[in-house]
Amino acid sequence: MTDKTYPPTDAMAATAHADKVTYDAMYAHSIADPDGFWRDEGQRLDWITPYTRVKNTSFAAGNIDIRWFEDGTLNVAANCIDRHLATRGDQTAIIWEPDDPNQGAEHITYRQLHADVSCFANVLKAMGVGRGDRVVIYLPMIPQAAYAMLACARIGAIHSVVFAGFSADALAARVNGSAAKVVITADEAPRGGKNTPLKINADKAFDKITTDTAMLVVRRTGGAVAMKDGRDHWLHEMEGQVGNDCPPEPMNAEDPLFILYTSGSTGQPKGVVHCTGGYLVYAAMTHQYTFDYHDGDVFWCTADVGWVTGHSYIVYGPLANGATTVMFEGVPTWPDAGRFWQVCAKHKVNQFYTAPTAIRALMGKGEGFVAGHDLSALKVLGTVGEPINPEAWHWYNDVVGLGRVPIVDTWWQTETGGHLLTPLPGATTTKPGSATLPFFGITPVVLEPETGREIATTEAEGVLCITDSWPGQMRTIWGDHDRFEQTYFTQYPGMFFSGDGCRRDADGYYWITGRVDDVINVSGHRMGTAEVESALVAHRAVNEAAVVGYPHDIKGQGIYAYVSLMAGEAPTEALRKELSEFVRGEIGPIAKPDLIQFAPGLPKTRSGKIMRRILRKIAENDFGALGDTSTLAEPEVVDDLIANRMNRV
Numbered sequence: 001m002t003d004k005t006y007p008p009t010d011a012m013a014a015t016a017h018a019d020k021v022t023y024d025a026m027y028a029h030s031i032a033d034p035d036g037f038w039r040d041e042g043q044r045l046d047w048i049t050p051y052t053r054v055k056n057t058s059f060a061a062g063n064i065d066i067r068w069f070e071d072g073t074l075n076v077a078a079n080c081i082d083r084h085l086a087t088r089g090d091q092t093a094i095i096w097e098p099d100d101p102n103q104g105a106e107h108i109t110y111r112q113l114h115a116d117v118s119c120f121a122n123v124l125k126a127m128g129v130g131r132g133d134r135v136v137i138y139l140p141m142i143p144q145a146a147y148a149m150l151a152c153a154r155i156g157a158i159h160s161v162v163f164a165g166f167s168a169d170a171l172a173a174r175v176n177g178s179a180a181k182v183v184i185t186a187d188e189a190p191r192g193g194k195n196t197p198l199k200i201n202a203d204k205a206f207d208k209i210t211t212d213t214a215m216l217v218v219r220r221t222g223g224a225v226a227m228k229d230g231r232d233h234w235l236h237e238m239e240g241q242v243g244n245d246c247p248p249e250p251m252n253a254e255d256p257l258f259i260l261y262t263s264g265s266t267g268q269p270k271g272v273v274h275c276t277g278g279y280l281v282y283a284a285m286t287h288q289y290t291f292d293y294h295d296g297d298v299f300w301c302t303a304d305v306g307w308v309t310g311h312s313y314i315v316y317g318p319l320a321n322g323a324t325t326v327m328f329e330g331v332p333t334w335p336d337a338g339r340f341w342q343v344c345a346k347h348k349v350n351q352f353y354t355a356p357t358a359i360r361a362l363m364g365k366g367e368g369f370v371a372g373h374d375l376s377a378l379k380v381l382g383t384v385g386e387p388i389n390p391e392a393w394h395w396y397n398d399v400v401g402l403g404r405v406p407i408v409d410t411w412w413q414t415e416t417g418g419h420l421l422t423p424l425p426g427a428t429t430t431k432p433g434s435a436t437l438p439f440f441g442i443t444p445v446v447l448e449p450e451t452g453r454e455i456a457t458t459e460a461e462g463v464l465c466i467t468d469s470w471p472g473q474m475r476t477i478w479g480d481h482d483r484f485e486q487t488y489f490t491q492y493p494g495m496f497f498s499g500d501g502c503r504r505d506a507d508g509y510y511w512i513t514g515r516v517d518d519v520i521n522v523s524g525h526r527m528g529t530a531e532v533e534s535a536l537v538a539h540r541a542v543n544e545a546a547v548v549g550y551p552h553d554i555k556g557q558g559i560y561a562y563v564s565l566m567a568g569e570a571p572t573e574a575l576r577k578e579l580s581e582f583v584r585g586e587i588g589p590i591a592k593p594d595l596i597q598f599a600p601g602l603p604k605t606r607s608g609k610i611m612r613r614i615l616r617k618i619a620e621n622d623f624g625a626l627g628d629t630s631t632l633a634e635p636e637v638v639d640d641l642i643a644n645r646m647n648r649v
């Protein structure tokens with residue numbers, strides 16, 4: 001079953017932006033002549049000052065320098081809104097579907113979007129925000145989240161969206177890290193029928209915010225909140241004081257558009273920086289080709305704008321293309337597991353993009369929740385975030401797509417701005433579980449992990465690197481260019497290291513095998529094990545902690561924490577609960593350990609290094625093959641770990 005391949009239908013190949021012949025020709029051109037290829041593609045945007053230079057990039061040690069279209073100027077909001085007004089002012093730009101299905105959806109036209117974003121931008125200006133200033137956005141999935149992003153882009157401010165599921169502490173760290181002038185939040189965030197007190201979280205964060213920062217509050221539910229005089233402002237009150245006229249600021253192509261924090265192998269999240277010109281060209285182009293988006297289509301990406309997927313494929317890519325983009329406030333399983341399909345039917349969604357973890361969760365609830373919804377408008381189904389297991393792929397294909405809708409499994413990262421490996425619906429024969437082939441301009445290589453030598457044979461297995469730059473690539477880590485080089489360009493000098501392992505098959509298809517660093521993927525969310533460890537050791541009872549991932553039916557990977565306690569602390573169930581809640585408070589619900597094992601000691605080498613390989617094996621319930629344990633300082637701790645393991649499957 002898994003060997004079966006799925007070629008594009010003739011109808012799809014005939015109408016798509018790219019069939020196989022076109023893909024092959026365009027890909028070859030993009031690699032042979034990146035300058036010429038991207039010089040043309042850059043024309044998909046409106047430039048204030050046209051660029052004369054296209055690609056100026058270096059991956060050389062000590063000189064990691066990435067610039068695209070560097071002498072051009074443009075404005076992202078003008079490209080996502082203003083330039084569409086003449087031809088599609090009355091077309092819906094955003095369909096907002098609220099959490100509660102009984103509350104009606106909102107259809108926001110490009111003309112309304114223009115007014116709302118301009119007004120929002122003037123509010124920010126009135127609060128003293130200008131070019132290059134940072135604004136943190138901590139909002140639920142409401143239209144104001146998109147307005148806030150575009151308002152920043154309009155005036156040249158740099159936004160940093162913090163997922164509303166992150167804790168007050170995580171929010172404070174991100175505000176301090178970027179010295180933001182304003183934090184935008186809402187009274188409450190409704191999700192799955194429950195309201196999260198976002199403003200109260202933000203208030204808590206302000207106890208730890210050390211920068212001179214004001215707060216702008218969107219009224220979403222009308223729930224009671226306390227406003228602090230001089231610091232907090234209601235958006236609707238401020239909007240009453242400003243007008244709707246806000247000319248877009250001309251920005252250099254290389255001016256930062258946004259910062260987005262993401263987990264890495266250390267305890268400190270990295271502020272990934274994306275810039276104005278290259279990012280938008282790449283987000284728009286991938287949105288058009290990967291989903292085969294055509295004028296008039298309704299596109300729905302179910303991600304949250306707190307992640308890069310929401311940036312590129314709810315807001316920037318679709319709006320740059322003049323699309324109708326759906327923004328959904330709710331969750332897939334409330335009021336019931338048919339919610340996604342009900343929304344697809346209601347808005348006649350043409351392209352639907354979600355994560356394998358959601359597909360698995362819905363698959364578990366049964367086909368009944370899909371049947372009965374008219375999904376005949378669907379033309380493309382997409383997945384992102386983690387490798388999709390063949391069972392989930394087939395369910396998506398057979399039950400949701402009824403075998404007639406192509407699936408695009410898109411591999412990319414916060415760092416890459418847009419898709420790097422993906423099928424194109426009219427061009428690529430798919431294989432369940434494979435992200436297939438590179439997008440235009442992308443040069444993947446597979447390296448031997450130890451030597452860094454490129455494996456030149458078609459069939460290969462190793463680590464995945466990219467040898468040359470593409471326009472959507474991140475430019476730096478906010479405030480720490482050295483760390484940018486350290487993280488991505490030193491392990492395999494001269495190349496961008498993805499952190500993923502992969503296999504390339506005899507057809508040249510790529511199969512992502514997962515992270516090769518200490519990053520785990522929980523429900524498609526990236527989590528640094530070191531981040532969870534630092535949260536755990538911040539608790540008074542914890543002496544030491546080691547965190548690893550283990551296979552989890554729904555989440556892909558679950559979080560397994562080994563904890564050794566301070567002398568005198570008792571390993572009780574109550575403490576286990578307390579530690580879980582503590583991590584939730586430090587980082588957020590997504591970081592909550594699934595399993596916590598109390599251990600008198602952790603397995604270490606004589607030089608004191610924790611042997612994670614052993615901890616991973618035990619967490620996977622695969623302790624029969626622990627490999628060489630002879631270098632352990634105290635081999636007997638392993639027996640205790642096995643005897644008291646938490647994952648008995």
Ligand code: WT7
Nearest residue numbers: 384385386387409410411412413414500512526
């Ligand atoms: C990591 C990036 C930008 C997408 C959302 C997550 C994993 C992502 C796939 C896929 C296998 C995937 C990788 C990657 N990943 N898409 N289609 N198949 N793995 O972005 O939080 O930056 O995480 O997600 O491990 O490195 P992110």
